[in-house]
Amino acid sequence: MSLVKLDNVVMEFELGTFLSKTRIRAVDRVSIDIGRGEIYGLVGESGSGKSTLGRVSLRLYKPTKGRVIFDGIDITDLPEGKLRKLRKRMQLIPQDPFSSINPLQTIGEALIEPLLVHVDISREEAIEKAKEILEEVGLTPAEEFLTRKPHQLSGGQLQRVAIARAMLLKPDYIVADEPTSNLDASIRASIVKLILEFQRRFNQALLFISHDIALVSLIASRIGVMYLGQLVEEGPAKSIIREPLHPYTKALISAIPLSEELGVERVVLKGEIGNIANPPKGCRLHPRCPFAMDICRREEPPMIEVTPGRKVKCWLYVKR
Amino acid sequence: MLIVEDLYVKYYTRRGTVSAVSGVSFTMQKGEMLAVVGESGSGKSTLALTIMRLLPRNAVVERGRILLDGIDVLKLSEDEMRRIRGSKVSMVLQDPFTTLDPLRRVIDQFIEFLMEHGLDRRSAEKLALEALESVGIPKTLAYSYPHQLSGGQKQRVAIAMAIALKPSLVIADEPTTALDVVVQKQIMDLIDTIKRGGTSVMLITHDIALAIERADRIMVMYGGEVMEIADKGTIMSRPLHPYTQGLLASIPRLGSDKIPESIPGYPPDLRNPPKGCVFHPRCPYADERCRSIKPQLIEVEKGHWVKCHRVVKA
Ligand SMILES: Nc1ncnc2c1ncn2[C@@H]1O[C@H](COP(=O)(O)OP(=O)(O)OP(=O)(O)O)[C@@H](O)[C@H]1O
Ligand SMILES: Nc1ncnc2c1ncn2[C@@H]1O[C@H](COP(=O)(O)OP(=O)(O)OP(=O)(O)O)[C@@H](O)[C@H]1O
Ligand SMILES: [Mg+2]
Numbered sequence: 117m118s119l120v121k122l123d124n125v126v127m128e129f130e131l132g133t134f135l136s137k138t139r140i141r142a143v144d145r146v147s148i149d150i151g152r153g154e155i156y157g158l159v160g161e162s163g164s165g166k167s168t169l170g171r172v173s174l175r176l177y178k179p180t181k182g183r184v185i186f187d188g189i190d191i192t193d194l195p196e197g198k199l200r201k202l203r204k205r206m207q208l209i210p211q212d213p214f215s216s217i218n219p220l221q222t223i224g225e226a227l228i229e230p231l232l233v234h235v236d237i238s239r240e241e242a243i244e245k246a247k248e249i250l251e252e253v254g255l256t257p258a259e260e261f262l263t264r265k266p267h268q269l270s271g272g273q274l275q276r277v278a279i280a281r282a283m284l285l286k287p288d289y290i291v292a293d294e295p296t297s298n299l300d301a302s303i304r305a306s307i308v309k310l311i312l313e314f315q316r317r318f319n320q321a322l323l324f325i326s327h328d329i330a331l332v333s334l335i336a337s338r339i340g341v342m343y344l345g346q347l348v349e350e351g352p353a354k355s356i357i358r359e360p361l362h363p364y365t366k367a368l369i370s371a372i373p374l375s376e377e378l379g380v381e382r383v384v385l386k387g388e389i390g391n392i393a394n395p396p397k398g399c400r401l402h403p404r405c406p407f408a409m410d411i412c413r414r415e416e417p418p419m420i421e422v423t424p425g426r427k428v429k430c431w432l433y434v435k436r
Numbered sequence: 437m438l439i440v441e442d443l444y445v446k447y448y449t450r451r452g453t454v455s456a457v458s459g460v461s462f463t464m465q466k467g468e469m470l471a472v473v474g475e476s477g478s479g480k481s482t483l484a485l486t487i488m489r490l491l492p493r494n495a496v497v498e499r500g501r502i503l504l505d506g507i508d509v510l511k512l513s514e515d516e517m518r519r520i521r522g523s524k525v526s527m528v529l530q531d532p533f534t535t536l537d538p539l540r541r542v543i544d545q546f547i548e549f550l551m552e553h554g555l556d557r558r559s560a561e562k563l564a565l566e567a568l569e570s571v572g573i574p575k576t577l578a579y580s581y582p583h584q585l586s587g588g589q590k591q592r593v594a595i596a597m598a599i600a601l602k603p604s605l606v607i608a609d610e611p612t613t614a615l616d617v618v619v620q621k622q623i624m625d626l627i628d629t630i631k632r633g634g635t636s637v638m639l640i641t642h643d644i645a646l647a648i649e650r651a652d653r654i655m656v657m658y659g660g661e662v663m664e665i666a667d668k669g670t671i672m673s674r675p676l677h678p679y680t681q682g683l684l685a686s687i688p689r690l691g692s693d694k695i696p697e698s699i700p701g702y703p704p705d706l707r708n709p710p711k712g713c714v715f716h717p718r719c720p721y722a723d724e725r726c727r728s729i730k731p732q733l734i735e736v737e738k739g740h741w742v743k744c745h746r747v748v749k750a
């Protein structure tokens with residue numbers, strides 16, 4: 117059974133001034149589910165709605181339409197008071213650790229705060245737990261890190277603190293939103309491995325958001341691909357990489373440096389990403405797609421299941 | 437075409453002196469693309485700004501020489517430098533928003549830039565439109581405001597301005613870091629065409645996979661120093677510096693099953709760089725000599741330079 121289930125989720129934001137409001141649909145009718153202990157990789161163009169979807173799944177945003185189910189409970193309309201009990205079971209690891217940790221707090225304070233809020237323990241016990249987790253994420257000697265401020269740490273060290281804080285309460289569900297894209301290449305892998313260690317230990321469901329499809333393919337069991345607010349392809353990680361179906365997925369893989377060796381059909385898209393405030397009619401990729409047919413310009417393609425677990429939203433695969 | 441010799445640049449700050457570039461030497465040929473790779477804080481941008489003579493006030497060039505087509509760049513007056521900037525050497529930044537005034541039309545800014553270099557308004561407008569068209573920006577977009585352009589289009593405008601006066605060297609400092617891979621590919625293809633037109637390109641990036649895919653030669657920097665320089669084939673097949681080896685092992689490979697390796701530890705604090713080899717605290721092979729004596733950059737085979745005690749000249 118799935119731990120996290122998003123059912124036809126829509127997330128709209130209102131932009132602009134009092135007089136001229138526009139609504140943008142950052143996420144448009146997306147359904148995914150993630151099982152206990154499963155790693156789901158979410159990839160897609162910048163601005164395609166990945167972070168928004170991640171936040172909806174944590175119920176940090178309340179979706180405009182659709183349902184969010186966590187561990188069998190419909191949390192879509194749950195008031196904040198009731199959500200709080202569930203909050204400790206779901207955590208976010210953000211992209212930029214410098215903006216997620218209060219610059220005025222010491223690392224120690226940042227770590228014991230969630231413990232004191234969610235668990236019934238004394239300050240001393242909380243400090244002990246904070247030390248333990250710092251050692252587990254490799255920040256030793258822990259005593260020394262407890263008293264430091266964020267600006268006294270490197271980006272990589274601070275991301276370890278952010279991971280420590282997310283994992284303190286042993287959550288069942290983690291959203292890691294581009295957790296390594298602000299870090300140097302030489303330390304990225306160590307951060308990913310650290311997240312995976314906790315994921316295995318606590319058998320967590322993990323939504324791993326990244327535009328690095330190569331990295332995602334190495335750790336996720338399933339991958340979802342987003343384009344302009346919509347999920348356009350989903351399937352087992354290996355088959356998405358070896359045999360991408362959607363033209364956008366093909367273009368994404370073709371664009372990765374050194375991807376020739378994979379032998380995937382090279383697809384080059386024309387022009388720029390469409391405008392989310394006014395998305396193209398029909399298939400949202402059609403103005404850029406080298407395979408666009410008449411129907412693509414007129415009608416939105418359905419998401420079809422080509423083989424069990426392998427879905428694609430593209431007219432090329434609709435048998436007529 | 438470009439010769440950089442024994443360059444040292446420091447920043448003076450309240451919290452100490454930062455040795456941002458230390459003893460950097462290399463050359464570039466006409467029409468080649470040299471990728472400068474290295475992680476955050478390794479001194480890549482400082483090197484670029486020194487060549488452009490655009491360092492901030494708290495920076496000092498302590499030592500070294502930069503020769504661009506025979507011109508001793510560090511000896512030029514501000515006026516002479518202003519004439520060369522844009523016409524002989526130009527730069528494309530990671531974030532073109534910072535170089536474009538949000539309140540003025542793209543074309544007006546472009547024309548002004550060209551008029552500063554001595555063109556009259558009519559020929560400036562003509563040249564600007566041509567340059568914009570060559571990077572895929574149609575006339576309608578040329579007359580719009582920067583905020584009406586996407587990130588990729590802004591970067592195209594920046595490239596058009598950088599190449600309009602046909603400089604011999606274009607320095608692109610992380611030109612695609614703010615863009616996603618599909619747009620990155622379009623921009624890199626564009627930079628490739630500039631190179632094929634005979635302009636030398638210095639591509640600054642922390643993405644070694646991108647460097648390998650695009651550049652002719654690769655220079656690896658760490659802690660403000662050059663660790664290794666070679667053509668890209670050599671870097672891929674026979675990387676000699678342990679840091680280069682670590683960077684190559686950190687690339688996630690499509691279709692592989694293994695999570696890439698990482699280099700243990702963190703980058704050095706350049707206010708207080710490690711003694712001996714700057715890389716020794718993170719190096720799996722470091723011994724006593726590495727901890728006490730700084731290695732020299734030596735040419736181990738033709739065109740292949742390495743700064744490591746373990747490597748001896750063949
Ligand atoms: N709080 C918000 N208010 C208004 N608009 C928003 C908000 N959050 C996101 N958006 C808009 O929604 C769209 C999707 O944004 P989102 O951050 O989810 O994309 P993303 O796929 O995570 O992109 P990136 O790869 O750049 O992180 C964008 O057009 C963005 O500007
Ligand atoms: N204006 C400045 N004042 C003081 N120190 C600076 C200044 N600019 C850069 N530095 C320091 O100089 C060193 C080299 O920085 P530089 O920006 O050249 O590195 P980089 O390789 O371009 O890094 P990145 O990949 O993050 O752009 C770093 O330690 C940095 O903190
Ligand atoms: Mg995002």
Ligand SMILES: [Mg+2]
Nearest residue numbers: 480481482609
């Ligand atoms: Mg830089």
